[in-house]
Amino acid sequence: MARYLITGVAGFIGSSLAHELLQQGHEVIGVDNLTAGDVHNLDGIIRDLDFRVMDVNETSRLRECCRGVDFVLHQAALASVPRSVRDPLSTHVANVDGTLSVLLAARDAGVSRVVYAASSSAYGNKSSQPKHEEMLPDPLSPYAAQKLAGEYYVRSFWHVYGLEGVCLRYFNVFGPRQSSDSPYSGVIAKFASEMLKGESPLIFGDGNQSRDFTSIDNVVSANLLACTTPAAEV
Template sequence: MHILVTGGAGFIGSNLVEELLRDPRVTGVRVLDNLATGFAHNLKDFEADPRFEFLQGDIRDYETCLAACKGIDRISHQAALGSVPRSINDPLTTNAVNITGTLHIFTAARECGVQRVVYAASSSTYGDHPGLPKVEDAIGRPLSPYAVTKYVNELYARVYADVYGISFVGLRYFNVFGPRQDPNGAYAAVIPLFMKAVLDNVPPHVNGDGETSRDFTYVSNAVHANICALFTENTDALNQVYNIACGERTTLNELFETIKGIAGSDLAAIHGPERAGDVRHSLADISRARTLLGYDPKVTVREGLKEAFTWYRQHHNYSYSI
């Protein structure tokens, strides 16, 4: 199969491309990325592979999406503007990329006869629903523009499946972390920020009291979920959304203590105000993904943190984005 990975120069996307190029079922991997939040360095190791192709372009341009989808069998749509704070500061751009851009990919897939689209959904869709663990069919009201965009993606996927007969699989990621996740910039995620802090020996800032909890998920588990979704032959698994996580909850305080232990650091964090738009607690029920997709997360949070810290330490003195 010939696979298109949108956002393939990004953190999750580049890890997925690496795994796809190891898969004997894959005859070609095309990456579409505008390099706004991804990095050409992340694709450097794949350039010599004759099955690899890079197309620099923006999913907000429909003609670009059409060109990217030609000759493609299946799509893993990872391209998006992440970050709740970014969406609060700039809802227009977040909407243009995450909703209009995604609609472009879905429509181009239909026009080009693509069989299946796997797309990155988000645990932010659960919004203010208080239930734990999070179960796919019970969501609340969105708490940020970013959450709205990710929910709209799911709605469009459902409608396109019904109206146009395309198969979709939505993967609701829960706080994915690991190698190639950029710790720099205003919208960096918490784990790379903590990793950078202990390596720089600079106290990190923690939003609120640090008792906010998340279901942190190592990137290889998210890649595994994409592989399952792209290649499953279980028709009952299609046109569904799935929680992609480990099914365990870690507070920010516990997270920082674990990273300090791995690094041998005695830093103390600086606590500040709660962040607007944040969900207080998040924990996934992953039974649907296990049953229908065959998803089986192999890497625990602690094991993932060890792997990630090794990578950040190796890249500490130069570009994190290699």
């Protein structure tokens, strides 16, 4: 069994990773400052989880959390395009400075690999389908630029320091524990919540719009495979 550190562990994706890893018998340390996360997402596992309320920019504390850790799953972020437009500075601190702090802590503690939650927003509004990694990035918001900067930091730390890293560009993730209350929630969570309350979901336009959605189960599987796949194949 391995030892994992999950940042943003009280969030939708972070908590889903924690539930799965603990079910598999792994040891999990989770950190979250609870700015965006919800501790209720950890119901049922909180006693089995080494949970620490802290910010990822507390590098010294994070370095101690990384001691003896095999893999870091970096999910912590302020994941909102509108919020990044409204407040680019604070989102930069969370998304860029926070990622650099995680990488420094992981490097200093001898972590084997960091898996980074990147974003499909890196592609911009390119019309060609399907999207693929060889496409040139075209970040069109502060959030997209911040998440893309994180990718470059992950890549540079592998090249310069030998800290292995994998970046996963998520596309509209949905599933259990996703909040429907936030104005930034995915449409599936909002529609499901409204229909469960007997309400009709509000659809803008003529209903012919389309988006790519990704099941949380696939995101969890991708993260775990990204940890264990040999580096030459990543």
